Amino acid sequence: MIEWTGVRVERAGRKLLDGISLSVGERRVGLIGANGSGKSTLLRTVIGLIRPTAGDIRVDGLDVGRDAVAVRRRVGLLVQNPDAQIVMPTVAEDLALGLRARGIDRAAADARIAAALARLGIADLRERLIHGLSGGEKQLVALAGVLVLEPSRVLFDEPTTMLDLPNRRRVIAAIAALDLPVLIASHDLALLAGFDRVIALDAGRILADGAPAEAIAAYEARHA
Numbered sequence: 001m002i003e004w005t006g007v008r009v010e011r012a013g014r015k016l017l018d019g020i021s022l023s024v025g026e027r028r029v030g031l032i033g034a035n036g037s038g039k040s041t042l043l044r045t046v047i048g049l050i051r052p053t054a055g056d057i058r059v060d061g062l063d064v065g066r067d068a069v070a071v072r073r074r075v076g077l078l079v080q081n082p083d084a085q086i087v088m089p090t091v092a093e094d095l096a097l098g099l100r101a102r103g104i105d106r107a108a109a110d111a112r113i114a115a116a117l118a119r120l121g122i123a124d125l126r127e128r129l130i131h132g133l134s135g136g137e138k139q140l141v142a143l144a145g146v147l148v149l150e151p152s153r154v155l156f157d158e159p160t161t162m163l164d165l166p167n168r169r170r171v172i173a174a175i176a177a178l179d180l181p182v183l184i185a186s187h188d189l190a191l192l193a194g195f196d197r198v199i200a201l202d203a204g205r206i207l208a209d210g211a212p213a214e215a216i217a218a219y220e221a222r223h224a
């Protein structure tokens, strides 16, 4: 469960989030809203990358402000641009990095990497250079980098925005197959269609919160 209570985020005198109170526990939750509405800010507050000016955020009861390290062990965040997430030259090296940082030994790390790649149907990419991968492959590798750390939930920031149709379909299928709760900020309304719940943001506030069709209709009406 992720809980925001009275969360306000102000930067340079602007309210990026303004009075957000939400509890999210469903397995498939979408976050929509125009550019600048606060989607990325909201996702970043969950793992303490952005600290609220007021209010607090809890993940499974852990206070993010007090215990960000423990929260980051539970929650994976896939940022919008996979190039920002991938740092090593090859897929295997990149996936090993986070595991090494957590003190996982080599053999266990190799096994986890193989499992994460297999789970996403990209075992063949293991020894490839990141540089030569397509956008969709990079997005899947970035997701594998999150999954090897064995989070209990994953946040996605516009996972399909930069992809062409075949890669978009691969990423959507990979997300659909994930046996973890997800919270996905997206403009890709088709991606969110079968979700349990969709939250629409507008200028840092909650515009709508409910079934996908309902939240999408409110978002479309707001920008009609």
Ligand SMILES: Nc1ncnc2c1ncn2[C@@H]1O[C@H](COP(=O)(O)OP(=O)(O)O)[C@@H](O)[C@H]1O
Residues within 6 Å of the ligand: 011, 012, 014, 016, 033, 034, 035, 036, 037, 038, 039, 040, 041, 042
């Ligand atoms: N550090 C910051 N200082 C000032 N404004 C910021 C900062 N970070 C983001 N913003 C602004 O906050 C608003 C919300 O941003 P964001 O959460 O990225 O929205 P979204 O992801 O929905 O496009 C945008 O107008 C953005 O330009």
Ligand SMILES: [Mg+2]
Residues within 6 Å of the ligand: 039, 040, 041, 157
């Ligand atoms: Mg954003």
